[in-house]
Amino acid sequence: MRRDGGDYHMENINEPNKFMKLFSKRGMGQVVTVTIGLLVLIVVFGILNPNFFSNRNISNLLRQIAPIILIGIGQSYVLITGNIDLSIGSVVGMSCMISATLMTKGMNPWLAVGITYITALIIGVLNGQLISKAKLPAFIATLGTMTIARGIAQIVNNNYNTDSIGEAAEGFRNFFYYGKTFGLYNTIWIALGIWVVFNFILSKTRTGRHIYAVGSNIHAAHLSGVNIASTVTKTYLVSAVCSATVGLVITATSGMGTMDAGTTYELYAVAASVIGGVSTLGGQGILLGTIVGASIWGVLQNGLQFAGAPVAIRNIVIGIIVIISVLLDIIVRANKNKAKIKARAKV
């Protein structure tokens, strides 16, 4: 070289401290922020009504949050790839009706559970293939499967809710809802167990990395040998598994199948994910955030109920929080873009 291209000397940056390292982990900044928000809400509701902290309420609150965590996990997986799953609520309803109908017909509850999961997985595969292979927009494809799944929920018992699933399903009901392990309701353990598994897959495995890659830069992912169709389908399968589990929880809770079970759950799932820092634009977010997002949703519902707020007010508050969360995501992304332009301008 005739002239020193000295612009390319390595920059010396101070070693980040542990706190900064924690913050610098993907999506952790948003999670810390919403966790602070959650703690504030808990303190406020605790002050407004001391019963908020009672063992009974905490236990119920956790059991109330568990299904939202589950559907939030599914929706988060899908959102991270830059897609959306509108069929969640209908798959919940379909799973509830299929499992309950089969049990009322005298089938072994665990066999019914297996069939329920298989049916939900078929919807998941259908979603994934329609979006990644047939190139349908996720919004349209899952809108279609949403209607199909709700239709199945209605047709499976001839347009009637089912009768009671009976005493033979006692074990099933205890497993999914009424039973306790180490002092906590099983529903909470199921949600935590599923979270642990899917969090590990998302954060530590090749599949997880591919999911982020597809949402972050689909062209680069294709170039890097990522099988886009398979990756997208996997996320819809996760969503289907989570939705089916929630459907089973609802069956266990009510002891019967209801055709409108899970209605608007897809929106709760989006709310939990987005509040927890999962970006609707794809490529961003962690499942720890989904737990916090679902908790905020649950605490708000529970706390406002304690404070005597009508359902309408609760919905308005949650709606506002969802909008603020998405706005924050857009602002954060815009700032990052600004930083990107600034960094590229450095000579």
Added chain:
Amino acid sequence: MREEILRIENVTREMDGITYLDNINFHIFKGEIMGLMPLNNHGKRQLIELISQNVSIDFGRIFFNENLVNYYEHSSLTNNSVYAIDKETKLIEDLKVIDNINVLNHNFHDFVIKEKALKVKTDELLKQLEIKINTSEYVSKLSLFEKTVIELIKAIINGAKLIILNELASFLSMEELADFQKLILFYKKRSISFLYIANHHEEAFKICDRACLLENGRIVKVIDKKDFSDEILLPYIITFNNSIGLNEAGRSTGIFEFRGFVSENLKNISFSVKRSECITILDINNKGIQDIVEILMEFSQPIQGEIFLDHRKIEPINPGNLLRNKVVFIPENPINNSLFHGMSYLENLTFLMDRKLNKSVINKKIMKSIKEQYRSLAGNHVDASDLAGLNTKSLYDLIYFKIHIFSPKVVFIMQPFADADMYLRGRIIELIHKLKEKGIAIVILAVNISDTLAVSDRLLVMEDGRFLGNYDKKTLEIQKR
């Protein structure tokens, strides 16, 4: 006295605390082709923006068509009669050529579009310019060259008096560039002015009347046509010498063979490359290499052709299988097309590692060891949680480090020097050399020679999908002399 179309006097422009343009002084006459050679890209985009639109400046004043249009105390934000042409077309792809040229025009006020009359008028114009483009065709069906031509015609019909041409050589082949330059000269005679931005002085010197050098947002030198020579630029430019030495073109076949490919634009193409060898496929009319890329990316299927690696056939040909066989592709504009900006530096760096190790979960110890190994090369960027704060050079480093760590057998690189300023080109050359040192075979796909000869051991010239010649570096240097 010649009339000026643009005069920029002592202009300084700062944004977010960064000085993009630093006391810029230059002017362009009417009917003049002014060259602009950026030594680095700092300030280039801002200068184009400033010439096109009267955005705020911190100091100085700007005259357009001999009228004061912008000065530091007042910027009107109005647009000047300027049109910038670059790789990203501003035509409406879903409309026809005649619509783009005539209807999307400030001077078109008809309520009803008389398509036939417009076609006749446009065809006549194109005939006069000796251009053969179907004006009833949708723009999306045109080649990049045709789109560029239509954009230029549209700009002039729209009343543009100054055309900014941004790095034409990065997307037009040599043949296309020569044809486009004829068009530039045609309009020059009709008093249209041009700001011709080129990374290579050889290209700018061929057509420009004057040329200036831009470095760190400053014009560091203005050169008149009579002074155009390599010598005058020596204090400013970087010359890239091949420090590695030359590999002779061997008779034996290489580790990677591309055998008998036939597609829409490839006519029985075969080539091979050896370990540590770098070849450049120079596509004179920009037809064949696009097909090679599409085949590698599985966007299209060849009519016939086979790929062999170490005498073993690779089948099927798709990115996943090629990666499994250690064949990697770096696309054009790799910062946008091969990196995951929301992921951390380390995740990007090790993205292909799971394939190398054939493990779904990579051991923490391995990750830590990679991190520390690359810290000495990338600094503390390895700790970055995303890529937002990294500059262009660091991002290019990351792209090539990622390949380096994966250690493939063959790397295809599409237009590695496109859009790269002089400093970055030097760095890319270093990075390609590092891959060669590791024993990796490299195939560069290019429409312009640019700096490819600084790294290439052989040059395969392609025209109309056929190879015209296979030159080793020594032959090329003898011919140059």
